[in-house]
Amino acid sequence: METILFLAFTDDEGKLAKAQLETLTAARLLTDGLPDAVFCAGFIGGAAQPAADQIAACGAGRFLAAAGEDFSQPRYATDAEAAEALARAAGATIILSAGVSRWSRIAGGVAHRIGGRADTHATMLRAANGAPEIQRWYYRQRMIATIQRKHRPWVISVDPGCFEPWTGQTGTASIKNVAVAVGDGDKRTRFESFKAPAANQQTIRPDAELLLVAGAGWTKKQRDGQIHVPDAEKLILGFLDKTQASLGGSKSLVDQSGDGNTVLSFMTHLNQIGQTGATPRHPKGLATCCHGEEPHVVGWRFVTQRRAVNLDPNCGWAHGKADVLYVTDAFEVMTKVNELLQKQT
Numbered sequence: 001m002e003t004i005l006f007l008a009f010t011d012d013e014g015k016l017a018k019a020q021l022e023t024l025t026a027a028r029l030l031t032d033g034l035p036d037a038v039f040c041a042g043f044i045g046g047a048a049q050p051a052a053d054q055i056a057a058c059g060a061g062r063f064l065a066a067a068g069e070d071f072s073q074p075r076y077a078t079d080a081e082a083a084e085a086l087a088r089a090a091g092a093t094i095i096l097s098a099g100v101s102r103w104s105r106i107a108g109g110v111a112h113r114i115g116g117r118a119d120t121h122a123t124m125l126r127a128a129n130g131a132p133e134i135q136r137w138y139y140r141q142r143m144i145a146t147i148q149r150k151h152r153p154w155v156i157s158v159d160p161g162c163f164e165p166w167t168g169q170t171g172t173a174s175i176k177n178v179a180v181a182v183g184d185g186d187k188r189t190r191f192e193s194f195k196a197p198a199a200n201q202q203t204i205r206p207d208a209e210l211l212l213v214a215g216a217g218w219t220k221k222q223r224d225g226q227i228h229v230p231d232a233e234k235l236i237l238g239f240l241d242k243t244q245a246s247l248g249g250s251k252s253l254v255d256q257s258g259d260g261n262t263v264l265s266f267m268t269h270l271n272q273i274g275q276t277g278a279t280p281r282h283p284k285g286l287a288t289c290c291h292g293e294e295p296h297v298v299g300w301r302f303v304t305q306r307r308a309v310n311l312d313p314n315c316g317w318a319h320g321k322a323d324v325l326y327v328t329d330a331f332e333v334m335t336k337v338n339e340l341l342q343k344q345t
């Protein structure tokens with residue numbers, strides 16, 4: 001019989017963020033597929049009651065917490081101590097947590113402490129013939145593996161963006177606080193602050209409905225024999241401003257700054273999509289001035305609806321890589337699109 005522990009970090013208000021709620025959906029799916037499984041929830045953070053109340057109706061038999069000042073900030077030693085204590089208190093055979101940075105830092109260590117095994121980047125969980133199994137991708141999303149393990153405890157990180165966030169009635173949950181032996185040595189690392197770009201400079205928005213990809217074509221000579229980088233910047237930023245889309249780039253484009261070429265000032269290597277870049281999960285994607293070569297398109301694996309604008313009817317997108325290819329000038333298209341968006345506001 002499995003005891004499944006949904007383990008989550010709480011936010012500054014003591015609540016659960018989207019990635020945690022997605023993992024709760026995964027945990028519920030797995031539990032529901034294993035009729036005799038026991039399901040419990042565990043929280044680590046400054047406060048836990050708001051989180052427990054938020055998911056009071058999730059069907060957990062027990063709500064456990066390691067909460068308080070010692071756990072309010074991310075720190076390997078205290079987070080790992082807390083996760084170990086919660087896993088032991090629950091008697092968990094399977095521990096599921098969202099693969100956010102705070103958990104990814106400790107997942108392997110926690111598995112080691114409890115004599116378990118860890119798997120990361122799970123994109124699917126299910127019960128198959130009464131046994132839990134997960135799927136994850138390898139070789140930059142080119143191969144998918146289905147994994148079962150006999151060893152317990154089994155620690156699993158669930159990739160954000162793969163499940164719908166759990167929704168249900170709030171309520172009043174009764175929490176059991178689990179004692180965690182935190183010594184002074186555990187608190188040598190001090191968290192100071194998050195550093196993030198100002199909201200209007202932040203172009204990477206993992207939760208956005210739409211991904212706009214800009215390719216190197218934006219910085220190439222156009223039909224008039226000139227390059228039009230300032231126009232390109234204005235069009236792309238105008239579109240992002242109006243749609244709050246996330247911005248991706250091709251490798252050729254993001255590499256240009258290193259090559260001393262004329263560049264889009266807001267484009268960095270963090271924006272790169274593809275084999276050596278990111279593999280985001282947006283419902284829709286629009287590629288502009290990007291050729292759609294395989295090393296780039298492999299980063300679109302999890303983008304559900306793909307469209308591209310390219311002057312070249314024989315570009316990579318035309319070879320089955322996009323659902324819709326508009327063979328036209330992206331400068332003209334995006335000017336028109338921005339005008340239409342402007343009218344809507």
Ligand SMILES: Cc1cc2nc3c(=O)[nH]c(=O)nc-3n(C[C@H](O)[C@H](O)[C@H](O)COP(=O)(O)OP(=O)(O)OC[C@H]3O[C@@H](n4cnc5c(N)ncnc54)[C@H](O)[C@@H]3O)c2cc1C
Pocket residue numbers: 214215216217218220222249250251252253272273274275276277278288289290291292293294295296299309310311312315328329330331
């Ligand atoms: C090991 C390896 C790893 C790689 N990893 C990645 C990766 O992670 N991500 C990645 O992106 N690439 C990666 N690449 C590079 C990849 O193969 C391509 O070279 C790159 O994606 C090309 O970028 P691009 O399409 O923006 O540029 P280009 O190939 O220069 O294409 C520009 C496109 O813009 C179009 N265009 C120009 N003007 C307009 C206009 N006005 N309107 C519409 N279209 C226009 C052109 O028709 C052209 O198709 C990798 C390559 C290797 C070998």
